[in-house]
Amino acid sequence: MTAALSRSRPAARAAALAAALALAACGRAGDDAVTLWHAYSGDERAALEDEAARWNRDHPERTVRLVAVPYDAFADKITSAIPNGNGPDLFVYSHDRVGDWVASGLLEPIEFWIDGDTAATWADDALAAMAYRGSLWGLPLAVKSLALYVRTDLVAAALTTTDELFAMAPGLRARGVFPLSYPVDDLYGHAAWLHGFGGQTLDADGRAAIATPEAVAAAAFARELVVREVVPRDADVALTATLFNEGKAAMAMSGPWFQGDIAGGVPWTVTTLPVVSATGRPAAPFLGAEGVLMSARARDKDAAIAVMLALAGDDAAGRRARRARQVVPNPRAYDGDLAADPVLDAFRRQLDASVAMPAVPLMRAVWTPYKNALGSVVSGASRPADALDRVASEIRTYEAP
Amino acid sequence: MTSTPPPRPPVRSALRDAAVAAFALWLVLFTAFVRHRNHELADRERARAQAAAAAVAAGEAPLHATSALGVVLPAEPDPRHPFLARRAVVDAAGTRALGGAEAPAADKLLYDAAARFDREGPFVGLLTDGSGRAVAAIATPRGPAIAVTAPPGSPAGLPWLMMIGLLGLGAALVTAGALSGRGALGVGAGLAVLVVPAWMWGGVALAAVAGGVAAAVAVAHGRGATERLAAGLIAHRVALSFLTPAAVAMAVLVLVPFLVGLVIGFYDHQHGTWTFVGLDNFARILSGDGRAFDDPLNFWFILGVTVLWTGANVLFHVVIGTTLALALRQPWLRARGLFRVLLIVPWAIPNYITALIWKGMFQGEYGAINSLLEGVGVGGVSWFSSWATAFAANVATNTWLGFPFMMVVALGALESIPRDLYEAAEVDGASAWQRLTQITLPHLRPALAPAVILGSIWTFNMFNVIYLVSGGKPGGSTDILVTDAYRWAFERGERYGMAAALGTIIFLILLLWTVFGTRVTRRTEEAP
Amino acid sequence: MTAPSPRAGTRRPRPLLMIAVYAALSVATAAVLYPVLLVIKKAFEPGRQFALSASPVPEDVTLEHFRGLLGQRGAGGELAFLQHALASVAVALATTLVGIALACTAAYALSRFRFPGRRTALTTFLVVQMFPASLLMLPLYVLLDQLHLLNSLTGLVLVYSTTAIPFCVWTLKGYFDGLPRELLEAARVDGAGPARIFFTIVLPLARPGIAVTALFSFMTAWNEFIMASTFLTDEGKYTLPVLLQSSVGQFSADWGRFAAGALVTSVPVMVLFYVLQKYLVGGLTAGAVKG
Structure with missing residues (x-):
C-alpha cells in the first residue's frame, strides 16, 4: 500500500487539481451570456427552461443562461x-x-x-x-x-362561507381528515382572513397599521380554526401537499404552484376562497406579481x-400559461x-378579491414578527391583542420617523 | 567555529534593515496610493460632470469629452401609467424623444438622470455601472441640464521618478549614517523619507504611521535587535523554511480574515454602504439593544441560552458516556464488542444528517417522537412552538450525537487504571460503590477534563444542530451565539458590522473559557 | 483488551447489577439505532413524508427514491446526482491535498526542530483549531466577494483549507513525534541535509500517518454543510450536503429522497470512520493533554 501511495500521489494530485479547476472554470464559461436567476421548480422551471432554449x-x-437558486435564500x-x-x-422574483x-x-x-x-401588453394592476x-x-x-383547492371526493358542495367550514369539521375529523390545510x-x-375581517398590515401611506381591532379578530379566528380542528396546528407548505394528496386534508389554501404538487389520481378543483361570515366580506x-427584474450592474x-x-x-x-398553469397578466394571451x-x-x-402586497421596504420587517405572534396566538400562549401589540412595537423600531 | 557570527559591516546591516522596513512600508503605501488615486479620479470626474452640466445650462460647449449631454424637458406622464413618463432632450442637434425599445444607451443615461433629478433635485455622482463615469444634473428654467462624462482613460501610474529619487535619497542617508558611525540615525533618516509619499497619499495619519515605523526600526537597529533577529533567522533557517508554506497559508487564510473581522466590527453595513461607527455595534450588543432580557434579540438572553445549552449537553454527554463506559467495562459482560460498535454509530454519522433526521422525528403531525408518545398515551407535542420543548429537542439531538465521544474517552481512561488497585481494594474489603468513588472516578477526572473542555467548545459552537433542528424557533429564542451571528450576516439584511462585532465577542468568550479551562485542567492533573 | 485476571471481578455479581447493566446498554443501543432504522425505512418506503407509524419496519418496499435521486437530470440533461457527487469529491480531494501538502513540512519542523517561537506556533495551531469556523465565515465571505470567488468550488476549497491546515499540522506533528529518533540521527551523521532526511526517510516512514490524516481531512470536507450552503449560490454547483438539505427545505420536503441520499452519501464515510476512529481519540486527547 505504501509503495502504491507514493507512486500514485503526484498523478492523483494533478488529476484532482485539474478536476477542481475545471469545475470552477465551468462557472466562468459563457460569461458574456445574459445570466438569469430564478427559484422555480417543477413545471414552472420547465416552462422557463423552454423559453430560454427558444x-x-x-x-x-446573445444567449441567456439560467441559474436555479433555491427559494429560501434567494432574496438574501x-x-x-x-x-x-x-x-x-x-x-x-x-x-x-x-x-x-x-x-x-x-x-x-x-x-x-x-x-x-x-x-398595453400587460394588465394595468x-x-x-x-x-x-x-x-x-x-x-x-x-x-x-392563494385560492382554495378542493378534493371533490371529500367535499360535496362548494364552500361559500367560513361558517360552513366550521360545520364540516366534526364529520371530517371523525374520519381523520382536516377540512382545510395551510401554514x-x-x-x-x-x-x-386578515383582509376579510377588514384588517391590514400597512396603511395607504406605507405606515404600520398592525394592532387594529379587525386584525385582532382575524388572529382570534386563526386560533379558533386550530382549536376546532379545522386546520392542523403545524402544517408547513410541504406537509399541506402531503395531507392533500393522501386524503387527510379535504381542502388546501395554496397558489398556482400547488398544481405541480398534486399527485396523479386525486380528483380536485379550484375555487375562490369563502366569505368571512363575521363580516360578510x-x-x-x-x-x-412575479416579474423579471434587471440588476443595476x-x-x-x-x-x-x-x-x-x-x-x-x-x-x-401563452406558452407559460399552458405549460406551467401560471396566471399570466397578458390579456391578449387568453384566447x-x-x-x-x-x-x-x-x-x-x-384576483378581484385580493390585496396587492405592499412593496415598501418596511413590509420586509413585518413577516417574522407577525409569524411569531401568530404562532403564539395559535398555540394559546398569548392573547391576540397582546401579540399584535408586540408586533407593532417591534416594527416601530424599523420605521423611519 | 566560533559561537557568534562575525560582526557585519555597519553599512551592509544598516542598508539591510532599512530595505526590509522600506519594503514592508511600501506594501502599505502602494495600497494607499491606489485608494488615493481612485478617490482623486472620482473627484475629478464629478467636477468635470458638474462643469459640463453648467456649460450645457449656459448654452456653451463643455471643455472635456462627454458621453451624453443635453437639457431634458419635463416629463409627460402617460395617462394610464404614471411611471411611464415620456421625455425629450434638447441638445446641439435639436430636440428628440428619449426612449423606446431601440434607443441608444447614452439616451438612457439622460433619461434616468432626469428621473433621479425629479426625485432628489440637483445632484452629482458616479454611475453605478463601474465605468468610472460621472453624471451631474443642474436645474435650468427649461428642465434639468444633464451631462455624463466620457469614460476616463487609464488612470495615472505611480510617480516612479519621484519614488526612485526618494529611495535613492534614503539609501544615501542610510549609508552616510552608517559610515559616520551613527547607524541608527541614518536608518531613521533614510526611512523618514517615506513620510513624504505617506502624507501625500494617506494624510497625516499615514504619515504618522510611517514616521513611527522609521523611528522604531532606527531604535531597533541601534540596540542591535535587528542584528540578533537576523542571526536567529539564519541560524534556524531550515526550520523556518519548513514552516513557511503553512505559516503563509495560515496568515492569508486565518490571520487576514480574523483581522478583517475585527475591523468590520467597527463599521455598519446596510443597503450596501459601509459607515464607520466605532464601538457602536459593541455597545448595542452588550447593552442588549434596549430590549427586554427575554427578547431573543438581546445578547444576554442568547448568551444565557448558549451557556445553558452547553452545560446541559456536556452534563448529559459525560454522565451517559461514563455510565455506558463503566457498563462496558464489566468483565462478565457478553457481546461487549457488539455493544461498543453499535454505540459509536451516532459519532460516525455526519452531524448535519443527524440534525435533519431528528428534525423529521420532531415534526408535529408525522414525527416519530409524537407517534411514540401517542402510542404510550401521552399525546403529541408541538415541539417547536414553545421554547422549552424546542430547546429539549435540540438537547436530545446533540446528546445523541455527542455521548459516544465521551464514552470512548472514558473507556480509554478506564483501561489505563491498574487492576492491582481494584484487587487491593477488594482484599481490603471495599464495596463496589467505594471502589467506584475512590478509585475509578478520581482516575477518570484527568482524562475527562481535556475532553470536557474540547466538548464544551464544540457544543458552544454547534451550529448545525441548532440551525437545522429547531432553526432558532420559536421566534429565534433557541438560537445560540454562532447561529445568531450567522443570521445577522446572512439573513437580517447583510448587517455585516453587527455580525462581525458579535463574532469578536464570541471569540473573546471562548478565549477566556479556554484559558480558564486549561488552568483548571492543569490543576486537576497536579492533584493526586 | 486483555482477559480479566482470574482472581478479581469474576465472582458473579449481584443479579440486580447485571440486569441494570444490560438494561442500560440495551436502552442506549435501541435509542442509537432507532433513528438510523427510521431513515433506512424511509429510504425504501414510498411517499414524501414519514409514515404515521413509528415502527422501524417498512410496510412497503420500493426503490423509487433511489431511482429519483440517482436518475434526476439537470437542465442540460446531465445526471444531477453525479454532478453533485463530483463536486463533493473535487472539493474534498483538493482540500485534503492542500492541507497535507502545506502541513507536512511545518508539522515536521514543529516536531523535530527547536527554534524560538516554537511553543507560540504550537499553541497558535491548537487554538485555531478550537475556534469555530463560523466566526471566520463572514470575513471570508466579504473577502471572497471582493475576489469574485463566491459561488465557486475554488473559493470553497480556500474556505475549507482554513480549518484543514491547522488540523493536518497538529495531527501530523503527533505522528512525526512518534518516529524513532535513532534513524534520523543516523542519517544526519551520514551527512544528509535536513531536506533530504525529510523527503527520503521521514515521509516514507510516516505514510500511514499521512494517509490517516488525509482520510480524516477528506471526511471532514465531505461532511461539511453550512459553508457550502452559504458560499455556493448556483444549485448546479452544490455539494452533496447542501443537496440533501435542500431536499427537505421549507417549501418542499421530500423525506424519501432525503433518506435515500443520506444513505448513499454517508455509508462510505461511516465505513471509513469505523476503520479510523481509534486513531482519532488518541490524537485528540494526547494532543490536548500534552499541549
Missing part, C-alpha cells in the same frame, strides 16, 4: 451578490421586495424602453405592481395569489431588456382554450 435558438449571439443572495458585481443580469432593492440601488429602471403601446417611486423596475410574468402561522396565508389573500443592458420583453411577451405568456380553463378562471376571479 431564445437561445433564435439569438445565438441577490442582495449580497449584486453590489460586488457577482450577481445576475436578470432575476425573477415577486414584486414585494422591489422597494427594498431600489432603496439599496440594486435595480435598473426600465421605463426608458417601454412606451404606452408596449405597456400587474404592471403597476412592478413600479415604485415613479419608475418601472420589472415586467410581470405571472400574478399569484396557519404564516402571514402570507393568514392575510386572506370575502377572504382576500395577498396578490403578488447588468453588463449588456440592451440584451437584457430584449430577453425581458421576450419572456413577458404574449407568445411566451382559445386558455380562456375556458377552469383553474385559471378561478384564480382570475380570486
